[in-house]
Amino acid sequence: MLSRVISAVFLVVWVSSCAFTSADQYLTRALKLMSETPLIDGHNDLPWQLLKQFNNELSKVDLNTLQTTHTNIPKIKEGRLGAQFWSAYVPCETQYKDAVRQTLDQIDVIHRICQKYPETFMFATSSKDIMDAFNMKKTASLIGVEGGHSLDSSLGTLRLMYQLGVRYLTLTHSCNTPWADNWLVDTGSEPSEHNGLSPFGKQLIVEMNRLGMLIDLAHVTVAVMNQVLDMSKAPVIFSHSSAYSICQHKRNVPDDVLKRVNQTGGIVMVNFYNDYVTCSKTAKLSDVADHFDHIKKVAGAGIIGFGGDYDGVTRLPEGLEDVSKVPNLVAELLRRGWTDEEVKAALGNNLLRVLREVEKVRDSLRGASPDDVPIPYEEVKNQCRTNYFFTSSGAVHSHSALGLLLTLAVQALITLTV
Numbered sequence: 420m421l422s423r424v425i426s427a428v429f430l431v432v433w434v435s436s437c438a439f440t441s442a443d444q445y446l447t448r449a450l451k452l453m454s455e456t457p458l459i460d461g462h463n464d465l466p467w468q469l470l471k472q473f474n475n476e477l478s479k480v481d482l483n484t485l486q487t488t489h490t491n492i493p494k495i496k497e498g499r500l501g502a503q504f505w506s507a508y509v510p511c512e513t514q515y516k517d518a519v520r521q522t523l524d525q526i527d528v529i530h531r532i533c534q535k536y537p538e539t540f541m542f543a544t545s546s547k548d549i550m551d552a553f554n555m556k557k558t559a560s561l562i563g564v565e566g567g568h569s570l571d572s573s574l575g576t577l578r579l580m581y582q583l584g585v586r587y588l589t590l591t592h593s594c595n596t597p598w599a600d601n602w603l604v605d606t607g608s609e610p611s612e613h614n615g616l617s618p619f620g621k622q623l624i625v626e627m628n629r630l631g632m633l634i635d636l637a638h639v640t641v642a643v644m645n646q647v648l649d650m651s652k653a654p655v656i657f658s659h660s661s662a663y664s665i666c667q668h669k670r671n672v673p674d675d676v677l678k679r680v681n682q683t684g685g686i687v688m689v690n691f692y693n694d695y696v697t698c699s700k701t702a703k704l705s706d707v708a709d710h711f712d713h714i715k716k717v718a719g720a721g722i723i724g725f726g727g728d729y730d731g732v733t734r735l736p737e738g739l740e741d742v743s744k745v746p747n748l749v750a751e752l753l754r755r756g757w758t759d760e761e762v763k764a765a766l767g768n769n770l771l772r773v774l775r776e777v778e779k780v781r782d783s784l785r786g787a788s789p790d791d792v793p794i795p796y797e798e799v800k801n802q803c804r805t806n807y808f809f810t811s812s813g814a815v816h817s818h819s820a821l822g823l824l825l826t827l828a829v830q831a832l833i834t835l836t837v
Contacts, residue, residue: 449749450499452762457501457553458745459767461688461724462563462637462659464506464731465490466525466532475528477535489729489741492539495558497743501767502549502559504587504658505529506731507569511594514568515803519576522569526562526583533560544584546774549767563635563658566592567599572619572794574626586774587633587658590620590643597798598623600640605669615642619794621650626790628652631781633774636660637670637690637726644676653780654684654773659726661690662713666698674717681718684776686769688726689714693734704738708751711765720761724770 468488473480485491495503507525509518533542541552543559552559562585570576570588577588591601595612598620603609613620624647627634634651635658636644647655657680663671672680672687680687689710693702696710714723729735729742738747752762796806 445750445753446746448753448759449746449762452759453499453501453746453749453766456763457549457559457767458499458725458749459502459504459549459559459770460500460729460742460745461504461656461726461770462506462565462690462731463490463503463727463729463742464508465729466505466528467508468730469528469532470525475524477528477531482532482536482539489735492536494741494743495539498741498745500558500742500745501553502543502561504561504563505532506565507562507585508565508592508731509569511566511568511592514594514596515571515799515801518569519571519573522564522580523583526564526580526585529560529562530584542584544586546771546778549771549774561586563587563589563633565589565635566594566638567596567623568592568594570596572597572799574623574790574793577623577626577632578630578789581630581632585632587635587656588627589635589638589658590623590647591638593638596620597794599643602638602640602669604640611640611642615640615646617798619798621646622790622792624651628780629784629787629789631778633777641673641676644672645679648676648679648683648685651683652784653777654686655680656685656724656770656773657687657726659688659690659728659731661695661710662687662717664717665710665713666695668695668698670695677714677718677722680722684773686722686724686773687714687718688724688770691727691729691735691739692732693736694732696736700734702734702736704736704744704748704751707736707739707748708755711752712755715757715761720757720764721769723765724767725765 465488469475472487482492507522507529509521509525513521533540539558540560541557543549543552543561549559564580564585567588567590590599593601593603595601598617600611600613600615604611624634628651634647634655636647636655637657637660657672661671663673689707691707693700696702696706711723738744749762
């Protein structure tokens with residue numbers, strides 16, 4: 420009897436040991452890959468938490484010891500975060516009011532984080548900067564503006580934000596802008612105002628191509644997704660969206676759009692928010708991996724990235740509670756049979772490819788003039804806006820801008836007919 424008990428205990432210990440060794444093997448392999456290729460995350464809302472909790476007074480917070488967020492410096496190091504697009508986000512309630520000023524404050528705090536912790540962060544604006552920071556064992560810090568309302572419908576503001584280092588614009592958040600419909604339209608809870616993009620919205624896409632700013636289609640309607648995919652000369656991103664077929668939430672990306680992202684060389688950076696992962700309040704790390712698997716099956720490993728949405732959401736999967744846990748997800752992909760090259764593509768090579776292509780399109784358009792035709796005043800008229808220098812409705816495009824729009828239209832027609 421005693422010998423049977425001892426044998427049973429030995430068996431349990433041996434099985435547990437084998438399982439641990441197997442899991443440890445995948446994690447070890449994951450960490451090795453992450454030492455060779457930067458993990459680039461598409462969306463983190465730490466700047467929003469700094470505003471909410473500390474009014475952006477960095478003197479009152481130490482990112483080395485902060486415990487009230489998903490993100491701090493020790494967690495970043497443990498999570499092997501190679502590059503981060505920090506979100507410059509302000510709520511939709513600021514639209515038509517002080518959205519631009521508040522967004523500038525968020526851009527400023529991202530700059531100040533890099534200045535306060537130069538041993539950890541390096542401000543970055545290009546694919547080269549990301550690799551330079553990675554080679555220096557720092558986290559490359561880029562800026563994404565989350566919501567077109569932050570522009571106040573101004574191409575000049577778009578250009579100035581680019582000069583301040585902004586490298587992507589999420590076209591909408593959870594409200595329509597005067598030129599684009601947001602994802603809530605697809606739920607039926609809000610009416611469409613533009614059937615996707617307005618004429619000015621299409622101007623904006625052209626200008627973003629000219630500048631070299633990534634077009635982020637998270638938060639927009641399917642109509643906007645397809646219109647942008649039709650006309651953009653540069654590949655697009657979804658900075659923090661998941662697969663609609665796995666969780667049928669309108670913030671996620673349907674299969675037909677995933678295929679078009681593949682055809683146009685873009686990227687979908689998977690969101691970890693439980694509501695977008697399982698369409699419920701609970702989720703596990705394996706559920707997130709299911710989204711990676713599905714996108715890979717439908718459109719290939721070449722369009723996948725990480726877009727955790729840390730510090731912007733209230734519920735995260737078991738096993739992905741903060742930024743330190745991301746290597747566990749990488750290990751899970753390896754356990755599921757992903758090759759080293761597929762994992763490295765998802766970690767950062769896909770985003771680097773997209774950014775380089777956006778930079779290439781920018782360079783090819785260097786001779787194009789900035790679009791200086793404003794949105795018609797009637798489309799933005801409200802009690803908080805003056806009308807100084809606005810022309811009457813029906814403003815005429817400059818020849819250079821009109822030519823570029825016509826060229827894009829012709830290219831789209833050629834693409835549809837081949």
